[in-house]
Every structure is written in C-alpha cells, then in structure tokens.
Amino acid sequence: xxxxxxxxxxxxxxxxxxxxxxxxxxxxxYWREVMRQMVEIGVGSLTIVVIFSVFLxxxxxxxxxxxxxxxxxxxxxxxxxxxNTSIIEMAPSVTCLILAGKIGSSIASELGxxxxxxxxxxxxxxxxxxxxxxxxxxxxxxxxxxxxxAIVAGFLQIYxxxxxxxxxxxxxxxxxxxxxxxxxxxxxxxxxxxxxxxFGFIMSSVPAYLGYYTTGGSLEVGKSATRAxxxxxIFILIFDYILAEILI
Amino acid sequence: xxxxxxxKKSFGEKEVLRGVSGVFERGKTSLVIGSSGSGKTVLMxxxxxxxxxxxxxxxxxxxxxxxxxxxxxxxxxxxxIGMLFQGSALFDSMTVEQNIMFPLNMFTNMTHKEKxxxxxxxxxxxxxxGSNKLVPSELSGGMKKRVGIARxxxxxxxxxxxxxxxxxxxxxxxxxxxxxxxxxTQEFNITTIVNTHDMNSVIGVGDYIMFLHKGEKNWxxxxxxxxxxxxxxxxxxxxxxxxxxxxxxxxxx
Ligand SMILES: Nc1ncnc2c1ncn2[C@@H]1O[C@H](COP(=O)(O)OP(=O)(O)OP(=O)(O)O)[C@@H](O)[C@H]1O
Ligand SMILES: [Mg+2]
Numbered sequence: 001x002x003x004x005x006x007x008x009x010x011x012x013x014x015x016x017x018x019x020x021x022x023x024x025x026x027x028x029x030y031w032r033e034v035m036r037q038m039v040e041i042g043v044g045s046l047t048i049v050v051i052f053s054v055f056l057x058x059x060x061x062x063x064x065x066x067x068x069x070x071x072x073x074x075x076x077x078x079x080x081x082x083x084n085t086s087i088i089e090m091a092p093s094v095t096c097l098i099l100a101g102k103i104g105s106s107i108a109s110e111l112g113x114x115x116x117x118x119x120x121x122x123x124x125x126x127x128x129x130x131x132x133x134x135x136x137x138x139x140x141x142x143x144x145x146x147x148x149x150a151i152v153a154g155f156l157q158i159y160x161x162x163x164x165x166x167x168x169x170x171x172x173x174x175x176x177x178x179x180x181x182x183x184x185x186x187x188x189x190x191x192x193x194x195x196x197x198x199f200g201f202i203m204s205s206v207p208a209y210l211g212y213y214t215t216g217g218s219l220e221v222g223k224s225a226t227r228a229x230x231x232x233x234i235f236i237l238i239f240d241y242i243l244a245e246i247l248i
Numbered sequence: 249x250x251x252x253x254x255x256k257k258s259f260g261e262k263e264v265l266r267g268v269s270g271v272f273e274r275g276k277t278s279l280v281i282g283s284s285g286s287g288k289t290v291l292m293x294x295x296x297x298x299x300x301x302x303x304x305x306x307x308x309x310x311x312x313x314x315x316x317x318x319x320x321x322x323x324x325x326x327x328x329i330g331m332l333f334q335g336s337a338l339f340d341s342m343t344v345e346q347n348i349m350f351p352l353n354m355f356t357n358m359t360h361k362e363k364x365x366x367x368x369x370x371x372x373x374x375x376x377x378g379s380n381k382l383v384p385s386e387l388s389g390g391m392k393k394r395v396g397i398a399r400x401x402x403x404x405x406x407x408x409x410x411x412x413x414x415x416x417x418x419x420x421x422x423x424x425x426x427x428x429x430x431x432x433t434q435e436f437n438i439t440t441i442v443n444t445h446d447m448n449s450v451i452g453v454g455d456y457i458m459f460l461h462k463g464e465k466n467w468x469x470x471x472x473x474x475x476x477x478x479x480x481x482x483x484x485x486x487x488x489x490x491x492x493x494x495x496x497x498x499x500x501x
Contacts, residue, residue, distance in 0.1 A: 026353070114339075114340075117337060122333060125296060125326055126355075
C-alpha cells in the first residue's frame with residue numbers, strides 16, 4: 001500500500017517535470033522569472049550560508065585539533081582534514097540540508113498558497129502553462145544557485161578554519177595551508193559540485209511538487225511545507241550515499 | 249454563445265452535477281443561482297475545463313465541444329475567456345498594474361506604453377483609476393474583485409465568467425459590481441455567466457437565470473418571471489426570509 005502510494009506520487013512528480021517543458025509561451029517572460037528566482041534563492045540564502053559556514057569552519061578546526069593531540073603527527077594534518085571534510089561533505093551536503101529547510105519551505109508554501117487561492121487555476125485559465133511558468137524557474141534557479149552557495153560555503157569554512165587555528169594558537173596559517181595543499185585531491189571539488197547540483201535540484205523540485213499539488217486550505221499549505229522539508233532532507237541524505245557509492 | 253448538454257460530475261460516490269443543460273446567449277448576462285453547495289462553482293469550472301466533467305458536453309460557438317478537444321485547442325479558446333474567481337485569485341507577488349498587465353505580457357506583442365494605456369483604461373472602467381502601484385494585500389475585498397474583473401477583461405474576451413462577484417460585499421458595492429458586469433456585457437457584446445446567490449443581482453441583471461438545486465437545473469427563466477413563477481424550491485430559495493415571504497403574500501393578493 002505504501003509502495004503503491006510512493007509510485008503513484010513519483011509518477012505525478014515526473015508528470016509535473018514533463019509538463020514544465022511543454023511549449024512555454026514566451027521565453028523572455030520565463031527568463032525574467034528565472035532571474036527573479038535566482039536572486040530570491042541565491043541572495044536570499046546568502047546570510048544563512050555565511051553564518052552557518054563561519055561557525056562550522058571554526059568548530060571543524062577546534063574539534064579536529066582536539067582529536068589530534070599526539071605530537072607524532074604533523075600539525076598540518078589538521079588543515080588537510082578540515083579542507084577535505086569541508087569540500088566533500090560539509091559544504092555540499094550539510095549546507096544543503098540547512099538550505100533545504102529554507103528554500104524548500106518557501107517554495108512549497110508559495111506554490112501551495114497559489115494553489116489554494118486559485119492563482120494557479122487563474123494562470124491555467126489564461127492559457128498559461130502554470131508548471132512552466134511557476135515550477136521550472138524555481139528548479140532552474142535552485143539547480144544553478146545551490147552549487148554556487150555551496151562553493152561560497154566551502155571557501156568560508158576553510159578560511160574560518162584557518163583563522164581560528166591561528167587565533168587559538170593550534171597551528172599557524174602556513175601549516176594549515178601546507179596541509180590543505182599537500183593532501184588536496186582535485187576530484188573532491190568536482191564531486192562536491194556534482195553533489196550540490198543534485199541537491200539543488202532535489203530541494204527545489206520536491207517542494208515544488210508538494211506545493212503545486214496542495215489541496216485544501218491554509219492548514220494544508222503548512223503541512224505541505226513541513227513535508228517538503230522532511231522529504232527533501234531524506235532524499236538529499238539518500239542521494240548523498242548513492243553518489244558516494246557511484247563516484248568514489 | 250455557450251450551450252451545455254447533460255453535464256454530469258461526480259467526486260467519487262458524490263454526485264455534484266446530475267445532468268445540467270442550458271444555453272447562455274451572447275450579449276446577455278446569464279446567472280446561475282442556487283444555495284451554497286448546490287454545485288455552481290463546479291459547473292463553472294466544468295465549463296472552462298478546470299474540472300473534467302464525468303459526462304456531457306460544453307459547446308462553444310455552436311460547434312466546438314470543449315470537453316472533447318485537445319488541451320492545445322482548449323488553450324486557444326481560453327485566451328478568449330476572462331474569469332473572475334470566487335476569491336479573486338490576484339497574484340500576490342504583483343502590483344495591481346502588473347496583475348492586469350500579465351495577460352498582455354503573455355499573449356500580445358504590444359509595447360509597454362500601449363499595454364499601460366490598455367491597463368489604465370481597464371482600471372478606469374472598474375473605477376480604480378490610480379491604484380496601479382498597490383499590491384493585493386493593500387486592497388479591500390471589493391477592490392480585489394474589481395481588479396479581478398479588470399484583469400479578466402483586459403484581453404477583450406468573448407466570454408466572461410464570474411464566480412460570485414459580490415459575495416462578501418455590502419449591498420451598494422455589490423450592486424455597483426453587478427451593473428459593471430452588465431454594462432461590460434452589453435458594451436462588448438460578450439457571453440457572460442455569473443454565479444451568485446445575491447437577490448439584488450437576480451432582480452437587477454438576470455437576463456437569463458438558471459436555478460441549480462442539488463446538482464440539477466430546477467428552473468430557468470429571467471428576472472421578470474423569477475419572483476412570480478418558479479418551483480417550490482426556487483420560492484424557498486428566494487423568499488428565504490419571513491419578511492420577503494410576507495411581502496410576496498401581499499404582492500400576490
Ligand atoms: N474537488 C472536490 N472534491 C470533492 N467534492 C467537491 C470538490 N469540489 C466541490 N465539491 C463538492 O461539490 C459540491 C458543490 O460545490 P460548489 O463549490 O460547486 O458549490 P457552490 O454552489 O459554488 O457553493 P458556494 O455558493 O458556497 O460557493 C459541494 O458539496 C462540495 O463539497
Ligand atoms: Mg462557489
């Protein structure tokens with residue numbers, strides 16, 4: 001029964017994605033909408049990404065240093081660990097879990113409100129493809145902006161990690177940099193960007209689907225938003241594992 | 249002209265429309281009246297294709313069966329339909345001006361100046377001159393309805409659907425809105441269908457009146473005979489208040 005429901009919902013989700021690409025009426029208008037969403041998602045989420053990354057970077061260094069009290073290892077290993085954890089997991093995945101909360105709930109509640117107040121019906125009545133006009137720009141913006149946010153997060157986390165190492169006297173800036181560079185694997189950057197792009201797609205399309213098909217009243221809009229965040233986080237975690245298995 | 253033939257709609261077990269037929273003519277304001285839950289909104293949404301009817305036909309312009317045609321062809325007809333929703337359905341993220349301009353942006357190649365002229369003339373038509381920059385949350389219920397009407401008529405539609413244009417409005421404002429719809433219908437010679445349970449509208453603007461009762465057409469006529477003729481159910485509906493019942497008794501005597 002549960003699996004039946006899952007598959008019928010999955011089918012509906014694919015149907016919505018397909019509908020996004022059926023003859024959009026006027027490309028210029030859609031493009032404007034994509035830009036608007038990119039600003040909303042990108043600039044709108046910058047503050048939370050900055051705050052989160054600054055503290056996470058600091059914590060990473062302090063806690064890594066705490067685990068490596070042995071004098072046998074060079075201190076620069078701390079720099080290496082902070083850098084690699086950040087690039088592989090903290091910047092793309094953990095940042096995306098935070099972003100899913102913000103972006104996912106806002107997409108689901110916006111579309112849910114438009115659905116129950118008949119704004120989506122109004123679009124359809126005008127002969128506008130509501131999926132192409134409302135859903136597609138959000139998915140495009142999410143898929144483009146989330147990896148950029150993840151890159152910002154990565155830089156900030158590593159930089160803060162380095163600063164905090166210096167301030168607390170754990171290791172010097174040079175030692176940190178040396179460690180970062182010595183054990184740097186270029187593929188981790190590609191891997192991180194692939195992850196963030198996938199998660200960006202998930203955290204915009206899943207909430208868009210749940211919001212778009214909201215039925216009922218304002219209570220259900222709230223429920224859709226909550227479900228959207230929960231579902232996005234679960235799918236992000238699942239794909240985090242799948243991508244790790246496939247790509248490493 | 250729009251003709252509906254034996255329109256049926258069920259949600260699961262629940263039969264909401266049980267075979268409704270009727271003709272809505274061009275240049276006339278047609279009303280669909282009935283108590284809350286009688287199926288007016290469902291009927292209207294079936295007619296514009298937002299709900300797929302279980303059975304029956306909706307015929308536009310004597311030969312196009314809206315139920316049977318492809319989504320693509322429906323889209324073409326929908327560009328000739330203006331619709332005012334029960335809750336106005338204005339786009340929250342846009343100003344009044346952007347709301348009304350939206351269909352023009354989507355479907356015309358007019359310059360910004362031409363669009364603005366058209367928007368302003370529609371705003372003027374609904375007596376909202378100068379409210380261009382307000383956003384929906386700053387509008388009263390009656391203003392929202394009027395912006396909804398302006399948006400519905402901006403592309404010069406051939407068909408105008410209004411779902412309860414005057415619910416939640418005071419009697420004076422609601423008469424103004426009725427008159428506005430009536431005038432627009434005559435001015436542009438369009439087919440207008442209005443859902444309502446407002447007695448002032450019934451007596452004021454009903455060129456054609458269809459009374460829905462429990463999903464069936466119980467009576468049809470116009471504003472001249474609606475008060476005196478009619479079925480028992482219609483009388484119960486219209487003369488719901490004791491006061492009106494007494495007046496009617498006196499009228500008949
Ligand atoms: N999507 C739906 N699913 C199930 N039942 C529905 C649905 N839409 C409407 N109904 C039912 O259809 C009946 C008619 O509803 P409708 O909205 O057409 O009434 P109405 O005449 O417009 O009433 P009102 O004057 O209050 O707007 C109601 O009993 C309602 O519960
Ligand atoms: Mg209704």
